[in-house]
Amino acid sequence: MVIVNAWAIHQDPSLWVDPTTFKLERFEVVGPGEESRAHKFIMPFEIGRRACPGALLAQRVVSLTLGSLIQCFDGRRVSKEAVDMAEGKGVTMPKAVALELMCIARPIIQKVVQSNE
Template sequence: MHRDPQMWEEPNRFEPERFDVALEEKEGVKFIPFGMGRRACPGSTMGMRAIMLAMAGLIQCFEWERTGLEMVDMTPVVSMSMVKAQPLEAFCKPYGSMANLFSQL
């Protein structure tokens, strides 16, 4: 599907703009990162767990703050993944106990 010449002009050319969320809304879903059915990626579960582990590390090791005073807009965009209409912007700094650990790396 990702290299189908009936769906894409020059299907073998790398163009990340193809998978823009706005394009998804107009033309329907054309990007399925792990595939589906019998040919689905056997490593998808491991990939999802690796992402969750990375996110847990970021949450556990850093203190996060909003860049502005306004509340975070949680309005979703219709998509295969959970995309927000307005991206989250935040500052992060390591917790004191983590700063010592990071300085030793």
């Protein structure tokens, strides 16, 4: 378990000018004509009192949805080219070239749909 002292990070005078004053522009990752400031803070709106109240529900719903898609559909590549695994820019390491799939329903989808009616 990692406990982050977000208060100390946001009150550090070596990182911020006037750290005791709230300035919304500090939370903009990239300002006009500036480099990224994302390294100066750690998830300011995802911990403490400002945490998303629906985060746990969203995590469960996303995992159930992804599981249902994997169970009920087969994915086939659209092109015959090899999958490009190059990384793009971003914190979540997106693919440089998006993967295109065609979803084909499996026979089990009929049972899932019929049981919900």
